[in-house]
Amino acid sequence: MNLILLTPRDFQSDTEVLLRGRRFQHMTEVHRAEVGDRMKVGRLNGLIGEGEITGRGDDHIAMSVTLHKQAPPPLPLTLILALPRPKMLKRTIQHATALGVKKLYLINAYRVEKSFWQSPWLAEEKLREQCLLGLEQAVDTAMPQIELRKRFKPFVEDELPAIAEHSRKLVAHPVTDVPCPVDIQQQTTLAVGPEGGFIPYEVEKLQEAGFQSVHLGPRILRVETALPVLLSRLFPAD
Amino acid sequence: MNLILLTPRDFQSDTEVLLRGRRFQHMTEVHRAEVGDRMKVGRLNGLIGEGEITGRGDDHIAMSVTLHKQAPPPLPLTLILALPRPKMLKRTIQHATALGVKKLYLINAYRVEKSFWQSPWLAEEKLREQCLLGLEQAVDTAMPQIELRKRFKPFVEDELPAIAEHSRKLVAHPVTDVPCPVDIQQQTTLAVGPEGGFIPYEVEKLQEAGFQSVHLGPRILRVETALPVLLSRLFPAD
The missing domain is CATH 2.40.240.20 (Hypothetical PUA domain-like; domain 1)
Structure with a gap:
């Protein structure tokens, strides 16, 4: 604190x-x-x-x-994150909040186990608690907004285009030749898959929505490691 | 795996x-x-x-x-890390290994609680297990080398100069005007303090050894978040 x-x-x-x-x-x-x-x-x-x-x-x-x-500036980012397993969810919310994420969609994906959606940690009050801990850690005051979307396709087809409009659209995906850009000063929508990654169909759907696949090098990282790595790389703080 | x-x-x-x-x-x-x-x-x-x-x-x-x-290239880095609390130690070792750290010194500092040094997770075999998990995660084969140093002053005065010789010397420290550099392609020795940071005396000792204080922006991050943020910022993978 x-x-x-x-x-x-x-x-x-x-x-x-x-x-x-x-x-x-x-x-x-x-x-x-x-x-x-x-x-x-x-x-x-x-x-x-x-x-x-x-x-x-x-x-x-x-x-x-x-x-x-003033509180520290928020990241110019909307984060679209496949729902992590409950054990990781708390830490991931705290990390994301501490790093300055203010808009977060927790979405479904093929490799998100159905049971993850039953986690009591998804209750609004519980998510808020984890956000508070992240804010207290990072000396920030702006409460993130977290939305849950339990169906991948309707979210990506119907909602995501408006959410991501006028922003740079990236999806972290190891199977691509394009490295994640460094130090972009741009409003960004970043999609991060579950453990094991998005399946090809999901990556295709995201690409149809204008998302570019980018990788983080040859190392495969856990979501909780990949997230700070991605955010620090895209938006190194001054 | x-x-x-x-x-x-x-x-x-x-x-x-x-x-x-x-x-x-x-x-x-x-x-x-x-x-x-x-x-x-x-x-x-x-x-x-x-x-x-x-x-x-x-x-x-x-x-x-x-x-x-070939395994992915190691980071051109020696990491000097104040011993984290046992709960965080395992994750930190796994993260550091997954991120490509190959040389790690776990050192004492004023704000490292004495009891942390009693952790069974510091046994060589236990540290090795965490490193294996990090390697299996990141698809790497090169086992990191971990050294424990229970006394700050003799380490910094007698050993660190040789360890850090010919490398860029940085200490992550929120109380400085210098932001951490981005994308340096240089052999580096990076010191990271405990929760609550290095005390001024310790920062002075590191500065005497040629270390420059650098910050990560206005947000105060936990060590387990700060580490991927620092490494990704210094060495964004291709």
């Missing part, structure tokens, strides 16, 4: 907040926060700044906050 | 191998391998090629292999 994220309901006034629950616990147990301590805070979907602890009870911390700094 | 890694003791002759244990199990249970199936194989620290299953018993698989292709 490199940033304490504040939600509208935390605010008692424009500058006074009251924190309970998970953040109270983390601040007392991990940061060992005492009255007078100062910490980095940010308003959800708003500015970043500093908070000073002004009071501490058995179950709450009071802070006085000043917010003045 | 995108590659079946073969060790010298698997070879019955120049082209015949016999596999038992973990690989036998994986090939029968995950790949559902049958006689006649062909799979990608590689000789540990050697060439990559193809194997055809010629026989299958209750506890073993026999293959006939031909090896003809």
Whole structure:
């Protein structure tokens, strides 16, 4: 938790907040926060700044906050990701959020096991929790928007063209001669397949939608490794 | 397992191998391998090629292999990494291996908890297992070399100058104005701190040894995310 994220309901006034629950616990147990301590805070979907602890009870911390700094810029990206297995889903959401992804579609694909869609971690509240952890890690405040699409074909045929309009369209796919471009300053829609990759039919459908296949070199990477590799390569931060 | 890694003791002759244990199990249970199936194989620290299953018993698989292709090129890198917490250690070793790291020093730092050094995952055999998983994932055969250094100062003062000689020396450190360079084709020694970063004294010691501090943008990333981000940025694969 490199940033304490504040939600509208935390605010008692424009500058006074009251924190309970998970953040109270983390601040007392991990940061060992005492009255007078100062910490980095940010308003959800708003500015970043500093908070000073002004009071501490058995179950709450009071802070006085000043917010003045913009959150880091979002990636100019819409990420289309085949739903990862539940074990990887949490980490992947956290990573993607920490890296600045703000628009994420979790989609079906042939090699996504049906059972993955039953994961309790797909509940809106659970996804939001993982996003919060990613934002707190990366010192960011802008909550990503995550959409679930359980049918590949209707998504790619009917929805994707509008989603990807006016953007550079890439699909990470090992079986191509074109290396993934480096340092593009361009609105991008990036599709990443499941473990084992998209099947040829899926790659074809994406190509019909204007997506170009790009590879990451001879190494086959897990999705959780490939994602930071791709994003860092496309958008190295200043 | 995108590659079946073969060790010298698997070879019955120049082209015949016999596999038992973990690989036998994986090939029968995950790949559902049958006689006649062909799979990608590689000789540990050697060439990559193809194997055809010629026989299958209750506890073993026999293959006939031909090896003809070079493993992917290693990163021109020595990685100096503050020992991650045990939970992260396994993943970090796997990621680093999959990404092509061949020389890794796990070192102590002020913010490395003493207990981390007690982790059973630091045993040579355990580290080797994680490296094997990383190689099998990335379709690589070259086993990384991992060294443990439990004392920061003697390592940095006495050993690091020779290790880093004739290489570009970088330390990932958020508190600097210099962004990490992009796409350098240069032998590099890269130091990455623990959660919470190197302390100023440690950064100074590294700077005295010729290391330049570089940052990855305004976002603070976990080591397991920062590592693929750094390596992809420094060495985007062709």
